[in-house]
């Protein structure tokens with residue numbers, strides 16, 4: 001059975017090992033229960049090897065980790081990339097989410113249904129299947145698909161753009177036992193740089209800060225990273241000490257880029273001051289908000305910067321261990337991060353005594369399995385701990401009771417990528433970029449009807465119009481723009497001169513969220529888009545609290561009735577009900593998912609973008 005579990009998955013492959021905080025290496029009883037955080041890696045290993053999680057495999061895992069079967073089953077059935085039902089070993093997950101819909105995803109799905117049969121069923125050859133998927137974080141190159149090939153040497157490959165012919169060709173290759181053709185996983189440094197330039201139209205330009213290395217240096221090379229200033233920030237941090245590092249980050253006025261805009265310096269200071277040991281840092285690389293792909297770009301094309309920043313964060317907060325939680329749909333980022341962590345360790349930038357400083361720090365890479373809610377910080381902790389990815393009540397906040405119940409600093413990938421800039425130039429210089437309330441450079445994810453979609457870097461305060469011009473302008477007449485993702489707000493072309501800052505977007509009733517700017521022209525099917533957003537929240541609600549579990553379903557049903565022209569009562573009655581559902585979810589949901597699930601839909605109605 002050990003062989004069945006295969007080699008690939010972090011943490012599990014070497015058998016049971018010292019667990020965080022507990023330090024046991026045998027199994028059985030208390031020691032094995034302390035291995036619970038290996039549950040998700042173990043489930044991944046089975047899924048990767050045989051394409052689904054069979055009852056005997058699940059039972060074996062339960063015995064080895066002393067996890068009650070009902071709980072392990074609850075975890076295995078929580079994630080979209082895992083399945084407990086027998087499934088063909090070769091699967092393609094086709095994105096039918098909002099940006100891909102604009103690029104013809106529904107036609108792609110219809111073609112696949114004709115040639116391969118209905119979604120979820122085995123195709124004519126029995127070894128392949130196709131499934132619909134929410135956003136794969138490749139919206140700039142939509143439509144997108146993720147291939148997963150189970151076996152002794154499992155493969156995962158994200159491809160975009162792709163059409164039905166491309167999907168069929170790759171499925172046929174996999175079914176014939178050949179590796180999938182992998183132009184998106186180029187191993188040559190020149191190809192890696194070229195790939196970066198596709199995702200980042202500004203690549204190679206001067207004055208970029210967060211994207212400075214993208215398309216310019218080989219992301220697989222620690223030497224190249226060091227030659228472009230990499231690790232000087234950690235070196236300086238080790239010299240000036242933790243309190244001075246926190247003082248610089250506080251002076252920079254950096255706030256989190258994961259959506260909540262919380263001051264990073266304050267978070268780090270709270271973890272440093274918290275009682276309790278060990279402490280942890282967590283990098284949130286779950287990036288699953290539809291329309292968001294900026295973190296992927298950083299992780300794929302500048303992985304060392306995130307590793308360096310996590311190490312600085314560990315030093316500042318007093319943590320010796322970090323977890324980087326990456327969404328399961330980013331196989332290229334996973335490969336590059338794993339390699340970069342190894343290289344950093346070999347280069348003395350991770351390990352028991354970093355560059356002779358006496359500071360010890362290690363990073364574990366953990367891979368998610370398809371659940372938007374695991375981006376919520378406490379759901380993420382539960383996911384790492386081997387539990388269902390359900391958010392916890394707050395307070396207590398993670399700075400006091402976080403991962404494994406210990407003080408934890410959790411930060412978004414882009415937030416962390418700012419830290420070496422701050423340490424290099426000083427907090428005050430950083431704070432001079434942008435505006436008083438929104439400092440620093442900012443990444444935006446442009447997709448939909450724009451001439452050059454991709455990840456763009458601009459200083460905070462750049463207007464929406466200027467950002468669109470950078471991307472070559474809209475294609476067609478702008479009907480509406482979605483700011484902030486599925487949890488964001490639709491705005492009209494009348495607000496193009498709004499400065500893109502936290503305060504500027506707040507003033508127009510919108511949000512920056514995760515930096516999504518998705519453009520819809522007159523040809524877009526907006527009602528279909530709203531229904532897809534509603535379906536997204538219905539599917540992704542963890543179901544833990546009633547307002548969100550029921551409200552997301554009711555919201556989706558209501559939009560379906562309106563679309564079909566069969567309202568309950570008058571259309572105006574339906575809109576009143578929609579507003580009531582939204583209010584109930586905002587008022588009574590435990591976490592941000594339920595609180596924002598109606599935001600985009602209500603904004604579209606408010607702005608008259610869709611009418612009953």
Ligand SMILES: Cc1cc2nc3c(=O)[nH]c(=O)nc-3n(C[C@H](O)[C@H](O)[C@H](O)COP(=O)(O)O)c2cc1C
Nearest residue numbers: 256257258284286287288375376377411412415592
């Ligand atoms: C439903 C939901 C999904 C979230 N997804 C992400 C995510 O994918 N990435 C992220 O960094 N933060 C996400 N967040 C925000 C995190 O809970 C947390 O605020 C963030 O990781 C803190 O890092 P920051 O301060 O650097 O922004 C999400 C929040 C909610 C409510």
Ligand code: SF4
Nearest residue numbers: 542544545548591594
């Ligand atoms: S609001 Fe939704 S996603 Fe959040 S805890 Fe409640 S049911 Fe789960």
Ligand code: FES
Nearest residue numbers: 095100136138139
């Ligand atoms: S990759 Fe399809 S919507 Fe993002």
